[in-house]
Amino acid sequence: MQSFVSDTVKELKPYFDGLLRTDPASGGLYMLDDELGDRASCCTTGLAACFYTLDGKLNGGDGFDIARRLAEDVRNRQLPSGGFTQPYYAKAGEPPVVDIAEIGAVANSLYHIHQATNSEAAKESLIRAADYLLTQTVPERPGVVLKRPGENFDVLNGDMYAAHTFGRAYELTGNPVYLEQVVAIFGHLADRFGKNEPGWWPYIENWDGSVVMGNSVLYQATIVAFAHTALRLLPEELLARWRQVSEQAVAKMVEAIRQPPSEETEAPWWTRDWSNGWELYMSLARSTASEQVREIGLNRFREVEADLRERGVLRFRPNIKHSEPDRAPVTTTFRKASGFAGIIACMALDEEPVLEFNNKGEPIA
Numbered sequence: 001m002q003s004f005v006s007d008t009v010k011e012l013k014p015y016f017d018g019l020l021r022t023d024p025a026s027g028g029l030y031m032l033d034d035e036l037g038d039r040a041s042c043c044t045t046g047l048a049a050c051f052y053t054l055d056g057k058l059n060g061g062d063g064f065d066i067a068r069r070l071a072e073d074v075r076n077r078q079l080p081s082g083g084f085t086q087p088y089y090a091k092a093g094e095p096p097v098v099d100i101a102e103i104g105a106v107a108n109s110l111y112h113i114h115q116a117t118n119s120e121a122a123k124e125s126l127i128r129a130a131d132y133l134l135t136q137t138v139p140e141r142p143g144v145v146l147k148r149p150g151e152n153f154d155v156l157n158g159d160m161y162a163a164h165t166f167g168r169a170y171e172l173t174g175n176p177v178y179l180e181q182v183v184a185i186f187g188h189l190a191d192r193f194g195k196n197e198p199g200w201w202p203y204i205e206n207w208d209g210s211v212v213m214g215n216s217v218l219y220q221a222t223i224v225a226f227a228h229t230a231l232r233l234l235p236e237e238l239l240a241r242w243r244q245v246s247e248q249a250v251a252k253m254v255e256a257i258r259q260p261p262s263e264e265t266e267a268p269w270w271t272r273d274w275s276n277g278w279e280l281y282m283s284l285a286r287s288t289a290s291e292q293v294r295e296i297g298l299n300r301f302r303e304v305e306a307d308l309r310e311r312g313v314l315r316f317r318p319n320i321k322h323s324e325p326d327r328a329p330v331t332t333t334f335r336k337a338s339g340f341a342g343i344i345a346c347m348a349l350d351e352e353p354v355l356e357f358n359n360k361g362e363p364i365a
Helices: 003-017 042-059 063-077 100-117 120-134 156-173 176-192 217-233 236-256 278-285 291-316 333-350
Strands: 020-022 029-033 202-205 211-215
Touching: 003 042, 003 291, 003 333, 029 042, 029 063, 029 333, 042 063, 042 100, 042 120, 042 333, 063 100, 063 120, 100 120, 100 156, 100 217, 100 333, 120 156, 120 176, 156 176, 156 202, 156 217, 176 217, 176 236, 217 236, 217 278, 236 278, 236 291, 278 291, 278 333, 291 333
Parallel strands: none
Antiparallel strands: 020 029, 202 211
């Protein structure tokens, strides 16, 4: 485990501790997103719970207990369908948006919470989310999973969010249906790589393969980074093919980030702050390309840890000015901090052995 991880946990824990709340009616624990003015989303709550899982592993104390209780809050607020809502930039009075990104971003956290703390709530939530994703597959287009219900195009990083979720659900259940989806999605994404432009996945394609929205360093990085946990589930031939594809994808990203974002390298305008795109640096840190590439990713996480020591959680304060009183904020400090904390926790826990439990379901040191 990298040395910056424990220092990052130390710097962030007081912030998260200060947002823990107890529901007076149920006694349940939840996270307050103070800038949202409400309970934190299920996704960001799960990410914070994974942070507490890592804290419990590193420092003991009440980290595991907090993680379990927050996982219960996630499960209790999860939609009956198994999906998660997206509360940011939501307009008052309109139905909340259900987005695959809310599942994909938290799936690995739920897996690790269960593995480390024996939380049945985390396991149940992850499986319910995977079952929801099964309803969003497109039978006539193997490997495509709709990012939002009712869409009629392919969001390629959304497909990997689904594969990542299916992979972790398969590891907890052994359900072959999940594994079939993992293999189909990896095959589909390998097929689409470079079809429109060498070295790139576009962000969105039409069913005929034409581009809706073009290249994206950050969304390409998401595909590479979130593939990591499912690689051991792939057949040997597909795994070899994927390693070749992902190394080409990383090489293109490293080349692109030497220059500022442009329409050619980051078509989605809202993802052009690469310096705070943690999926990008996670993908580089996990790269098999070279030690030099891995150091680019790891050095960025070290820089943030140093920045936290100097500025604290203020370094996550959003720069976007919000001026629409009938909409929730586009993002919040908590959302950004929990996103970073969840990435750090999962990077660390992905490399750690699974804990054992005693007969009370308590982890054995």
